[in-house]
Amino acid sequence: MNSLAGYAFARMQWPGRDGLLLAVIALMIIPLEAIAVPLFYQVTMFGWRDTYLVQIVPFIANAFSIYLFYTFFLGLPRELEEAARIDGAGAWRIFFVIIMPNAKAVFATVAILTFLTQWGAFLWPLMVTYSEAVRPLPLGISSFYTLPPLQWGDIFAFGVMMVTPVLLIFLVFQRWFVKGLETTGVKG
Amino acid sequence: MAKVEFNNVTKRFDTETVALRQFTLTIGDGEFMVLVGPSGCGKSTALRLLAGLEDITEGEILIDDQVVNQISPQQRNIAMVFQNYALYPHMSVHANLAFPLKMRHTPASAIAKKVEQIAKLLDLSRLLARKPKQLSGGQRQRVAMGRALVRNPSVFLLDEPLSNLDAKLRAQIRADIALLQKSLNKTTLYVTHDQVEAMTLGDSVAVMNHGELQQVGTPEMLYKEPQNIFVARFIGNPGMNIISSTVTRDNKSNIVVRIKQQKITLPKISQGGLQKLNQSAAFIGIRPEAFNVAQTGHHVALTVKIQSVEYLGHESLVYFQLADAVKHDTNNHLIARFTGQFDSSHAKETFFVDPSEIYLFDNAGLAIR
Numbered sequence: 001m002n003s004l005a006g007y008a009f010a011r012m013q014w015p016g017r018d019g020l021l022l023a024v025i026a027l028m029i030i031p032l033e034a035i036a037v038p039l040f041y042q043v044t045m046f047g048w049r050d051t052y053l054v055q056i057v058p059f060i061a062n063a064f065s066i067y068l069f070y071t072f073f074l075g076l077p078r079e080l081e082e083a084a085r086i087d088g089a090g091a092w093r094i095f096f097v098i099i100m101p102n103a104k105a106v107f108a109t110v111a112i113l114t115f116l117t118q119w120g121a122f123l124w125p126l127m128v129t130y131s132e133a134v135r136p137l138p139l140g141i142s143s144f145y146t147l148p149p150l151q152w153g154d155i156f157a158f159g160v161m162m163v164t165p166v167l168l169i170f171l172v173f174q175r176w177f178v179k180g181l182e183t184t185g186v187k188g
Numbered sequence: 189m190a191k192v193e194f195n196n197v198t199k200r201f202d203t204e205t206v207a208l209r210q211f212t213l214t215i216g217d218g219e220f221m222v223l224v225g226p227s228g229c230g231k232s233t234a235l236r237l238l239a240g241l242e243d244i245t246e247g248e249i250l251i252d253d254q255v256v257n258q259i260s261p262q263q264r265n266i267a268m269v270f271q272n273y274a275l276y277p278h279m280s281v282h283a284n285l286a287f288p289l290k291m292r293h294t295p296a297s298a299i300a301k302k303v304e305q306i307a308k309l310l311d312l313s314r315l316l317a318r319k320p321k322q323l324s325g326g327q328r329q330r331v332a333m334g335r336a337l338v339r340n341p342s343v344f345l346l347d348e349p350l351s352n353l354d355a356k357l358r359a360q361i362r363a364d365i366a367l368l369q370k371s372l373n374k375t376t377l378y379v380t381h382d383q384v385e386a387m388t389l390g391d392s393v394a395v396m397n398h399g400e401l402q403q404v405g406t407p408e409m410l411y412k413e414p415q416n417i418f419v420a421r422f423i424g425n426p427g428m429n430i431i432s433s434t435v436t437r438d439n440k441s442n443i444v445v446r447i448k449q450q451k452i453t454l455p456k457i458s459q460g461g462l463q464k465l466n467q468s469a470a471f472i473g474i475r476p477e478a479f480n481v482a483q484t485g486h487h488v489a490l491t492v493k494i495q496s497v498e499y500l501g502h503e504s505l506v507y508f509q510l511a512d513a514v515k516h517d518t519n520n521h522l523i524a525r526f527t528g529q530f531d532s533s534h535a536k537e538t539f540f541v542d543p544s545e546i547y548l549f550d551n552a553g554l555a556i557r
Contacts, residue, residue, distance in 0.1 A: 080276065082261075084287075086262065089291050101278040102277060
């Protein structure tokens with residue numbers, strides 16, 4: 001979804017494009033804390049509280065991810081799409097067969113950044129989830145902070161459990177991640 | 189095989205930017221037409237309009253007498269080679285060549301056969317498994333040509349395909365393209381800013397400037413009979429020397445050209461030409477290769493000051509100015525070309541020119557004959 005939006009901003013001509021792009025860029029500086037309360041009311045209206053859905057759907061479209069894709073697509077030679085058009089490919093096929101395979105690095109970057117953000121999410125799950133079944137690990141680890149004496153051994157063991165998947169994922173995708181940051185011109 | 193016509197085509201990008209103005213050009217069936225001009229003259233825009241990559245503001249483009257203004261690029265049956273080749277980086281050479289056929293739902297067996305045939309034609313058979321980044325510039329260029337040829341298009345478009353290659357490879361591939369076009373006999377529109385490419389490749393050459401067509405003709409015609417100063421300067425390497433002068437007629441009705449203190453009498457010109465010459469100010473043009481150091485026949489003499497000499501082995505380029513020219517004068521930067529080594533020991537020289545090799549242009553820059 002973010003890649004399609006980034007592509008539409010970078011390559012297509014449509015009324016209101018520049019204004020909307022500015023809005024997306026402006027959205028990047030708005031923190032979750034600023035929109036948490038209205039968002040809470042909205043998901044309550046949908047009856048999504050205490051589900052996985054409430055932790056996934058509001059974060060699918062992400063201004064920063066759109067911006068990453070947008071900057072990458074801007075740098076991609078336009079001739080690739082034009083050559084594909086002349087060769088007989090339609091808009092969707094150009095996107096899926098020509099553009100997407102060349103944007104692997106950005107997809108990896110977006111995947112890692114989104115994963116990191118969601119893996120460490122605390123405030124939003126605290127607001128909208130109650131049952132252990134759907135709560136993420138940061139809320140779990142906070143339950144160890146009870147009255148003294150604190151069980152530091154358990155806390156650190158839990159911490160290692162939390163960090164290990166992140167490290168593994170980063171190691172696997174590191175090559176793509178670095179390439180993605182290079183190609184989008186975004187510095188971490 | 190197809191005939192291509194541009195009929196009064198205008199392309200505006202916004203209210204102020206006119207990339208192409210009332211452009212009319214016909215490319216015959218199987219003809220190799222070269223569009224040449226400086227950067228920003230509208231030649232690539234003309235090509236992109238024909239490819240369908242840009243919309244036409246006014247006028248119409250016809251392929252085989254059918255107006256294609258509203259027809260999408262994929263339905264025009266044209267193929268294009270881009271300046272940066274635009275090979276799909278994630279696909280192998282084989283996949284790149286097969287892509288246009290796949291898009292047209294060609295059966296796999298026919299694709300394999302056709303790709304093999306094209307690879308053989310362009311000497312790419314060994315490279316089919318490689319990715320574009322594993323190829324040299326010349327090999328990439330051949331793959332781009334192959335991808336354009338593979339589906340047998342009726343019109344073949346090339347947008348400065350040699351500009352990313354080094355000089356030696358450029359000359360070689362230029363010869364290959366000429367041979368290929370002759371053997372396939374495809375209608376071809378080739379865009380370049382390099383007049384050497386234009387002169388060596390094209391059956392016909394169309395010279396453009398500021399979005400307007402200046403002249404269309406065979407390379408020989410453009411060289412020998414330029415219609416205006418722009419074409420005279422652009423065609424030829426180096427281009428024609430243009431010298432501002434005043435023109436009068438003597439009592440025998442001969443044309444007398446005065447350049448500063450020097451006087452040249454030219455042979456009689458046509459009555460039509462004479463009528464155009466009712467103004468006193470005009471320009472004369474002399475090709476660098478028209479200068480001689482020895483006088484023969486009725487050659488006219490020009491006294492010049494030599495500024496510098498470039499020795500190129502088989503020839504020398506002599507940079508000079510007219511003896512009475514002042515600094516910052518437009519007549520100050522003239523070039524002569526001589527075979528072999530030029531003896532530059534004399535600072536002041538007399539160059540001789542056959543009067544029949546002197547071109548006359550009116551105040552507006554149009555040729556007078």
